[in-house]
Amino acid sequence: MIEVERLTKRFGRKVAVDQLSFQVRPGIVTGFLGPNGAGKSTTMRMMLDLDNPTSGSVRIDGRHYRELSEPLKYIGALLDAKAMHGGRSAYNNLLCLAQSNRIPRGRVDEVLDMVGLAAVAKKKSKGFSLGMGQRLGIASALLGDPEILMFDEPVNGLDPEGIHWIRNLMKALASEGRTIFVSSHLMSEMALTADHLIVIGQGRLLADTSMAAFIQENSRSYTRLRSPQWERLRDVLHQEGYTAVETAGGVLEIDGASTEELGELAARHQLVLHELSSQRASLEEAFMQMTAGSVEYHAHSERDPGAEPPPPPGAGWGENWNAPGSTDGKGA
Numbered sequence: 505m506i507e508v509e510r511l512t513k514r515f516g517r518k519v520a521v522d523q524l525s526f527q528v529r530p531g532i533v534t535g536f537l538g539p540n541g542a543g544k545s546t547t548m549r550m551m552l553d554l555d556n557p558t559s560g561s562v563r564i565d566g567r568h569y570r571e572l573s574e575p576l577k578y579i580g581a582l583l584d585a586k587a588m589h590g591g592r593s594a595y596n597n598l599l600c601l602a603q604s605n606r607i608p609r610g611r612v613d614e615v616l617d618m619v620g621l622a623a624v625a626k627k628k629s630k631g632f633s634l635g636m637g638q639r640l641g642i643a644s645a646l647l648g649d650p651e652i653l654m655f656d657e658p659v660n661g662l663d664p665e666g667i668h669w670i671r672n673l674m675k676a677l678a679s680e681g682r683t684i685f686v687s688s689h690l691m692s693e694m695a696l697t698a699d700h701l702i703v704i705g706q707g708r709l710l711a712d713t714s715m716a717a718f719i720q721e722n723s724r725s726y727t728r729l730r731s732p733q734w735e736r737l738r739d740v741l742h743q744e745g746y747t748a749v750e751t752a753g754g755v756l757e758i759d760g761a762s763t764e765e766l767g768e769l770a771a772r773h774q775l776v777l778h779e780l781s782s783q784r785a786s787l788e789e790a791f792m793q794m795t796a797g798s799v800e801y802h803a804h805s806e807r808d809p810g811a812e813p814p815p816p817p818g819a820g821w822g823e824n825w826n827a828p829g830s831t832d833g834k835g836a
């Protein structure tokens with residue numbers, strides 16, 4: 505368990521992390537999300553005692569990092585894959601870490617094998633590709649067989665097989681009861697990996713919730729119906745009290761109704777359906793919606809230099825976008 509309490513970090517006048525409080529629980533993968541510059545790396549660095557907080561605290565299983573006598577046995581981290589000594593071999597990089605934490609030499613071979621670097625163990629790490637460096641960083645995090653693991657952008661530079669491997673590794677480590685805390689900008693990957701999310705923007709906590717609840721609360725979900733008899737279907741829906749939004753190609757969108765009830769309704773009226781599907785926003789869409797007001801760095805299209813600033817959080821679909829019977833026709 506990691507407990508972050510009112511953690512604050514100022515760099516001069518810049519408040520990078522602002523009164524942040526949350527807990528990272530064991531047995532699940534907790535994703536750490538935020539736009540560029542939100543304060544994720546700074547928070548992770550303070551969790552590992554690599555930066556001093558301006559105020560607030562971080563507890564690792566009830567203790568401050570400095571109180572852990574052999575920290576790698578409690579918490580392993582991949583923060584900066586390039587932090588390894590480039591002139592040393594992968595094996596020697598890990599051996600130095602192992603020796604300073606009284607970890608048996610045999611564990612070095614074990615973790616090199618786990619991350620798939622056994623064949624290049626004796627090669628200098630400065631010749632490693634981005635993906636190999638990332639694997640070496642992961643090996644160093646696993647070295648002490650810790651109960652808590654933190655990964656900052658772990659899939660950076662990994663090929664699809666590597667991404668699949670790290671996803672399964674994190675899930676397997678969580679299922680063993682370990683605490684897994686991971687940041688990533690790759691939303692599709694995060695959606696497949698994390699059970700719980702901590703979302704920050706401009707150093708402040710925006711959400712601390714399950715993946716399912718986050719998507720549900722920050723996006724619109726509706727049922728999509730496509731029918732060659734769509735005009736009749738629309739009238740039937742209206743008669744039965746549903747609000748159907750018409751979109752191109754005879755597609756109807758209905759908020760607040762299940763696929764089961766709409767399918768049965770169509771059957772009762774002997775209407776042909778070519779599509780009956782539940783539409784739910786992706787994590788990426790929900791994330792963009794939630795963080796719209798706290799993105800610091802915006803790209804501006806050259807063709808549209810006077811683009812409107814982003815809407816504040818929650819303003820993207822209008823106030824009542826998720827109210828039952830909404831006639832808002834925008835897709836999620």
Ligand SMILES: Nc1ncnc2c1ncn2[C@@H]1O[C@H](COP(=O)(O)OP(=O)(O)OP(=O)(O)O)[C@@H](O)[C@H]1O
Nearest residue numbers: 515518519520538539540541542543544545546547
């Ligand atoms: N050593 C430093 N000195 C001054 N400002 C810093 C320093 N480190 C970070 N910052 C600032 O603090 C803010 C948070 O940075 P941080 O790297 O923690 O964000 P992040 O969420 O990890 O971003 P990214 O997703 O781009 O990696 C940024 O505005 C950054 O410029």
